[in-house]
Each structure stands twice: as C-alpha cells, then as structure tokens.
Amino acid sequence: MSAESWEHCAYCVPIVFCFLIRDKKILLIRRAREPYKGEATVPGGRKRRGESLRAACAREMLEETGYTVGDLTFAGILHVFRDGEDREYVSYYFVCHDFSGELRESDEGPLFWAGLDESLTLPGIHPSYVRILPYIRSGTTVDMTLHVSSDGRSTTNPDSEGI
Structure with a gap:
C-alpha cells in the first residue's frame, strides 16, 4: 500500500456566521x-x-455585537470555490434566538436590525445572504456549493442546495 498524498487535498478556511433573530428582525452588519x-x-x-x-x-458574536449567545442551532454549510485561489472557504451557519447583553459595535462595521422580509431587498445586501435566508426561515439545512469565477460572477451548484 502506498501512502496517500496530500498534494491534491483542499486547504479550507472555516468561517462561522450567525443569524441573530428576535421579534421577526435580524441583526445585520455592514x-x-x-x-x-x-x-x-x-x-x-x-x-x-x-x-x-x-x-x-x-466568540465572533461577542466580539462583533456584544451579545452572548445561548442555544446555537446548526443551520448548514456553504462551500465556496474561487477561481485562481488555492484555498476554499467553508462557511458554517448558526441560528440563535437566545442571546443577551448590550449591542456594541466593533471595528468590523456598523450593526443594524432589519425585518426579515425587508432585509432581502436592502441596498448592498450580500448575495449569499439572499440565497441562504429562505433556508433559515424554513428550517431547512443549508448545503450549498458556490463557484465564483475570476470575473466575480457566481454560480450555485443546483445539485448541492438543501438536504
């Protein structure tokens, strides 16, 4: 038996995101x-x-928002491949309705509350957010793969959406 080579293995950057939701509103950051x-x-x-x-x-929620999270519900994964980059990005999504503390902004950007429906049409809303929020709202686990071409256009692998 030969030893398996690591040469073709992906280098993945794990990223975590949290949908902090209260009273049909979501906390967003610009x-x-x-x-x-x-x-x-x-x-x-x-x-x-x-x-x-x-x-x-x-940790990220405390650093960026000032909120201490309680129960975090795993909501899914978005795997992103970008042309011309050796690394891949794997974003893990959580939902939290149970958080406490005082809202406090960080140097990451200004925070604001938006209605869930309104958030989808906000100027400058990230396209991945628009793709993922329907899964979050329905309670369906996100399992999506996104390919970003060198010109910045993205395509979703339709076989990968939802599980």
Whole structure:
C-alpha cells in the first residue's frame, strides 16, 4: 500500500456566521473591511485553530455585537470555490434566538436590525445572504456549493442546495 498524498487535498478556511433573530428582525452588519466591504450580511468570522465551531461562533458574536449567545442551532454549510485561489472557504451557519447583553459595535462595521422580509431587498445586501435566508426561515439545512469565477460572477451548484 502506498501512502496517500496530500498534494491534491483542499486547504479550507472555516468561517462561522450567525443569524441573530428576535421579534421577526435580524441583526445585520455592514462590513467595514474586505472582503465584501460595504455589503450587509450577518455577523461572523474565521474559526481559530483549536476552537469548536460553536465556540468560534460564540466568540465572533461577542466580539462583533456584544451579545452572548445561548442555544446555537446548526443551520448548514456553504462551500465556496474561487477561481485562481488555492484555498476554499467553508462557511458554517448558526441560528440563535437566545442571546443577551448590550449591542456594541466593533471595528468590523456598523450593526443594524432589519425585518426579515425587508432585509432581502436592502441596498448592498450580500448575495449569499439572499440565497441562504429562505433556508433559515424554513428550517431547512443549508448545503450549498458556490463557484465564483475570476470575473466575480457566481454560480450555485443546483445539485448541492438543501438536504
């Protein structure tokens, strides 16, 4: 038997996002930095080495919003391939209705509450948010793969959506 080569294995960057929802409203952040500077989406960030996904999500929510999260419900995965990049991005989504503390902005960008319906048509809303929110609202697990071409256009693999 030969040893398996790691040469063709993917280098994945794990990212966590959280849909903080209360009274039919969602907390959004307008990103102050790249990637996606100026776009609105749910708060989140990169998982650190040694953290569980839930611990990373709890840390990111505290850092970016000031909220301490309670029960985090796993909502799914978005896997993104970008032309010309060696790494791939795997975003893990959580939903939380149970959070406490005082809303506090960070240098990641301004925070604001939006109605769930209204959020889909906000100027500068991130396209992935628009794709994912219907899954979140219906309670269907997100399992999506997105390919981003070198010209910035994205296509979703239709065989990958929902499970």
